[in-house]
Amino acid sequence: MAKKMHDTPMLDQLESGPWPSFVTGLKRLAKDKDYMVDLMGQLETSYRTRKGYWKGGTVGVFGYGGGVIPRFTELKDEHDKPVFPDAAEFHTLRVQPPAGMHYNTDVLRKMADIWERHGSGLIAFHGQSGDIMFQGAKTDKVQDAFDELNELGFDLGGAGPAVRTSMSCVGASRCEQSCYDEARAHRQVINTFLDDIHRPALPYKFKFKFSGCPNDCMNSIQRSDMAVIGTWRDNIRTDEELARKWLAKHGMNELVNDVITRCPTKTIMLKEIKDVAQGDHISSVKVSDTHALEIDNSNCVRCMHCVNVMTGALAHGTDTGATILIGGKRTLKIGDLMGTVVVPFMPLKTDEDYEALVELGQKVIDFFAENALEHERTGEMIERIGLVNFLEGIGIDIDPNMVATPRTNPYVRTDGWDEEVARINAKKAAA
Amino acid sequence: MAMRTPIESGVPDNRQYMHPALLKNYGNWRYHDRPRPGVLHHVSHTGDEVWTVRAGTQRQMDVYTIRKLCDIADTYAEGHVRFTIRSNIEFMVSDPAKVDPLIEALTSNGFPVGGTGNSVSMIAHTQGWLHCDIPGTDASGAVKALMDDLYTEFIREDMPNRVHLSTSCCEINCGGQADIAIIVQHTKPPTINHDLVANVCERPAVVARCPVAAIRPALVNGKPSLEVDEKKCICCGACYPPCPPMQINDPEHSKLAIWVGGKNSNARGKPTFMKMVASGLPNNPPRWPEVSEVVKRILYTYKADARSWERIADWVERIGWPRFFEKCDLPFTKYLIDDWRGSRSSLNASTHIRF
Numbered sequence: 050m051a052k053k054m055h056d057t058p059m060l061d062q063l064e065s066g067p068w069p070s071f072v073t074g075l076k077r078l079a080k081d082k083d084y085m086v087d088l089m090g091q092l093e094t095s096y097r098t099r100k101g102y103w104k105g106g107t108v109g110v111f112g113y114g115g116g117v118i119p120r121f122t123e124l125k126d127e128h129d130k131p132v133f134p135d136a137a138e139f140h141t142l143r144v145q146p147p148a149g150m151h152y153n154t155d156v157l158r159k160m161a162d163i164w165e166r167h168g169s170g171l172i173a174f175h176g177q178s179g180d181i182m183f184q185g186a187k188t189d190k191v192q193d194a195f196d197e198l199n200e201l202g203f204d205l206g207g208a209g210p211a212v213r214t215s216m217s218c219v220g221a222s223r224c225e226q227s228c229y230d231e232a233r234a235h236r237q238v239i240n241t242f243l244d245d246i247h248r249p250a251l252p253y254k255f256k257f258k259f260s261g262c263p264n265d266c267m268n269s270i271q272r273s274d275m276a277v278i279g280t281w282r283d284n285i286r287t288d289e290e291l292a293r294k295w296l297a298k299h300g301m302n303e304l305v306n307d308v309i310t311r312c313p314t315k316t317i318m319l320k321e322i323k324d325v326a327q328g329d330h331i332s333s334v335k336v337s338d339t340h341a342l343e344i345d346n347s348n349c350v351r352c353m354h355c356v357n358v359m360t361g362a363l364a365h366g367t368d369t370g371a372t373i374l375i376g377g378k379r380t381l382k383i384g385d386l387m388g389t390v391v392v393p394f395m396p397l398k399t400d401e402d403y404e405a406l407v408e409l410g411q412k413v414i415d416f417f418a419e420n421a422l423e424h425e426r427t428g429e430m431i432e433r434i435g436l437v438n439f440l441e442g443i444g445i446d447i448d449p450n451m452v453a454t455p456r457t458n459p460y461v462r463t464d465g466w467d468e469e470v471a472r473i474n475a476k477k478a479a480a
Numbered sequence: 481m482a483m484r485t486p487i488e489s490g491v492p493d494n495r496q497y498m499h500p501a502l503l504k505n506y507g508n509w510r511y512h513d514r515p516r517p518g519v520l521h522h523v524s525h526t527g528d529e530v531w532t533v534r535a536g537t538q539r540q541m542d543v544y545t546i547r548k549l550c551d552i553a554d555t556y557a558e559g560h561v562r563f564t565i566r567s568n569i570e571f572m573v574s575d576p577a578k579v580d581p582l583i584e585a586l587t588s589n590g591f592p593v594g595g596t597g598n599s600v601s602m603i604a605h606t607q608g609w610l611h612c613d614i615p616g617t618d619a620s621g622a623v624k625a626l627m628d629d630l631y632t633e634f635i636r637e638d639m640p641n642r643v644h645l646s647t648s649c650c651e652i653n654c655g656g657q658a659d660i661a662i663i664v665q666h667t668k669p670p671t672i673n674h675d676l677v678a679n680v681c682e683r684p685a686v687v688a689r690c691p692v693a694a695i696r697p698a699l700v701n702g703k704p705s706l707e708v709d710e711k712k713c714i715c716c717g718a719c720y721p722p723c724p725p726m727q728i729n730d731p732e733h734s735k736l737a738i739w740v741g742g743k744n745s746n747a748r749g750k751p752t753f754m755k756m757v758a759s760g761l762p763n764n765p766p767r768w769p770e771v772s773e774v775v776k777r778i779l780y781t782y783k784a785d786a787r788s789w790e791r792i793a794d795w796v797e798r799i800g801w802p803r804f805f806e807k808c809d810l811p812f813t814k815y816l817i818d819d820w821r822g823s824r825s826s827l828n829a830s831t832h833i834r835f
Contacts, residue, residue: 059765059766060621060766062766062767063620063621063624063625063766063767065628066624066625066628066631067592067628067631068536068538068592068624068627068628068631069536069537069538069545069590069591069592070538070624071538071539071540071541071620071624072624074538074540074541074542074544074545075542077542077544078542078543078544092609092610092618095609095618096609096618096621096765096766098731099617099731099734099763099765100729100731101608101609101612101613101614101615101616101729102609103611103612103613104613104724105613110486111483111484111485111486112483112485112486113486118611120611120613139611141611145490145491145492146491146563147491147492147493147494147497148491148494149494149498149562150562150563150564151494151497151498151499151502151560151561151562152497152560152561152562152563153496153497153559153560153561154550154553154554154559154560154561155559156497157546157549157550157561158546158547158550160546161543161546161547161550162543164543165543170542170543170544171540171541171542171543172540172541172543172546173539173540173541173567174537174539174541174563174567174569175563175565175567176607177604177605177606177654177655177656179565184540184610184611185611192483192484195486196484199486199487199489200487202489202492203489203492204486204487204488204489204490204491204492205486215491216565218565219562219564221506221507221509222494222498222502222503222506223502223509223522223530223532223572224509224512224522225509225510225511225512225522227507227509230507232494235491236490236491236493236494239490239491240490240491243488243490244488246490247486247488263745263746263747264745264746264747265744265745265746265751266565266745267565268565268656268657268744269744270744270746270751271656271657271742271744271751271753272656272657272744278746288510288511291511303788306787306788307788307789311748311789313748313749350746351746352746352747352748352749353745353746353747354747354748354789357747358789360511360512360513361510361511361512361523362511364510364511379652379653379656379657380651380652380653380716381651381652381691381716381718382689382691382718383691383821384820384821384822385753387751387753423685423688424685424688424689
């Protein structure tokens with residue numbers, strides 16, 4: 050039995066309603082732990098005063114420079130003593146999840162037991178960077194908790210100016226849209242950079258995210274410095290049985306309005322079977338005894354829409370890999386930046402392919418470490434120095450797939466033009 | 481005693497935790513369908529089938545909740561679960577007869593089954609007052625309050641397309657891009673405790689952090705400190721993390737803004753950033769009713785007006801921004817016209833106008 054609960058009239062209002070209540074969970078923990086009684090006292094104070102009361106500090110585990118988020122209370126009385134002394138320290142351990150966030154109950158129960166012994170008993174699955182967040186431990190318990198989690202096979206994630214914990218989608222384990230082995234890429238890339246995760250020494254954070262197809266379920270284009278997004282180069286595959294089934298269920302209006310007209314490049318057409326074109330870049334599939342879909346794959350931008358709507362009837366090709374986009378991030382400090390294409394297609398099938406992905410990551414991080422200013426993200430660095438300088442730095446040739454349009458202003462010195470053309474032609478001739 | 485050296489194991493191998501049917505059919509799935517909201521049915525090229533039941537959680541889970549979910553997984557499913565990026569939990573079973581009892585076990589224990597297809601899924605969730613050092617508001621409470629209101633949209637698939645929501649407790653926007661996002665918007669420059677700046681803050685780094693060069697070193701009351709040119713200040717809060725004595729959070733003046741139209745998928749159009757469409761909403765715990773009201777107004781206007789497969793960004797592209805503000809009954813104020821770098825590309829450089 051823990052000490053008496055503080056009154057929490059505002060938090061109490063978050064126990065009603067149909068959605069699972071974190072307050073009910075906090076109260077359950079507070080039955081046994083003074084720690085959580087006081088945590089609720091501080092949280093209720095925040096609700097009442099509309100202020101936060103945590104400050105950072107320096108807490109870590111032996112051998113690592115990051116991965117623990119220290120929190121000390123700032124809610125003090127007139128004698129500078131914590132108002133809620135049992136919750137004066139509330140540190141979080143960021144722990145890297147398995148790719149695709151798969152668990153069995155055995156490992157989850159072990160995590161719960163460890164955190165009940167050493168921490169608050171509150172765990173978030175998962176934080177916005179993908180970490181399992183073991184929330185709330187006192188300074189003298191952090192090492193014990195880490196040691197046990199580490200013995201269980203888990204490791205701390207990133208914090209501060211470091212390579213950060215990564216996320217990958219469910220991917221090949223349960224999704225027909227998967228264009229590469231996301232879990233392999235995730236694990237192989239991230240486990241190459243463990244030193245940069247555990248010992249923060251970069252200009253600023255660096256995030257990888259792995260999505261198996263252009264639906265980008267991991268939101269990698271907007272949220273990662275290096276986004277690995279699955280795609281394919283050959284033709285869309287078709288399955289007549291499933292295509293006919295789809296039409297029988299959904300009808301011609303849905304086929305026209307929800308599939309055909311929503312193609313961003315108008316490269317999918319509905320045709321009478323007798324009019325369907327043949328050719329190297331054409332995919333076609335009968336949807337009935339009279340009509341078929343025809344796709345000119347040379348103008349397909351792999352947006353995924355038709356494949357999403359008619360799952361199985363249409364599917365990505367078999368020449369699969371990923372598009373690599375660099376430099377995504379949110380607002381601070383120069384405004385939002387999407388990741389932009391740096392490698393239009395990288396095959397991801399063989400051991401060598403995955404090694405090439407790791408090598409690319411290494412080059413990008415090395416360049417970032419050498420050239421970014423303090424607190425400057427990769428995208429901001431590229432904006433400052435220009436994409437061409439960045440590409441030269443990491444040894445990648447330019448490609449028109451990297452731009453939305455060519456430049457719209459003449460403010461560039463072009464006296465190297467002829468040499469550039471000669472270089473490109475020589476390269477073409479040698480290929 | 482020697483300290484234990486960490487095992488730098490990094491990302492664990494997920495195969496040891498993966499459901500055997502997923503492991504067996506790894507990379508060999510053919511298609512999926514959804515027998516009902518909250519249930520996915522995947523079929524592999526070998527003919528194997530797996531049913532996934534998805535349920536909402538509170539994300540910040542106590543160990544008792546975790547053990548309850550494990551008990552359900554052991555009794556009604558097959559002992560393997562996974563989490564989605566939106567903190568939903570998924571239970572995989574290889575026998576369709578297990579689906580209904582599993583759903584019953586989840587719902588009777590208070591876990592809503594849904595979040596699939598064209599539903600409103602769980603809100604991408606940050607830390608807030610519970611754990612963050614710079615929060616303008618709470619996350620868990622705002623998420624709980626809004627998901628209580630949107631519960632029926634989570635357990636149904638009645639939206640034109642999927643709807644992703646996020647909350648963020650400061651303008652750093654850890655919750656990320658979403659169809660509808662709730663983000664703190666500060667409206668006043670930081671309040672500076674000049675007694676503390678010299679000891680706590682690395683002043684040149686703080687000066688460099690300001691996006692509009694509004695911060696400069698100054699001697700205040702004989703102490704080295706920092707001052708803010710309040711005419712230049714855009715109240716972004718970037719100075720606050722490196723210099724906590726520059727308090728940006730204010731119970732009254734830190735407001736909440738609503739953003740719409742973020743989309744990370746490449747489906748149909750290219751990915752889009754979300755746009756600010758409302759601000760000035762009060763930070764009103766424990767249930768933030770004013771925020772919920774605006775979110776629901778936008779959501780239900782979209783639901784009524786969008787065509788199938790239109791995300792909010794697609795819908796607004798079709799109807800245009802003037803009609804968005806009109807239909808949602810939101811004031812279009814001067815603060816919604818961008819004046820940051822590159823802002824002219826957000827202006828209407830055409831005569832394309834809907835009358």
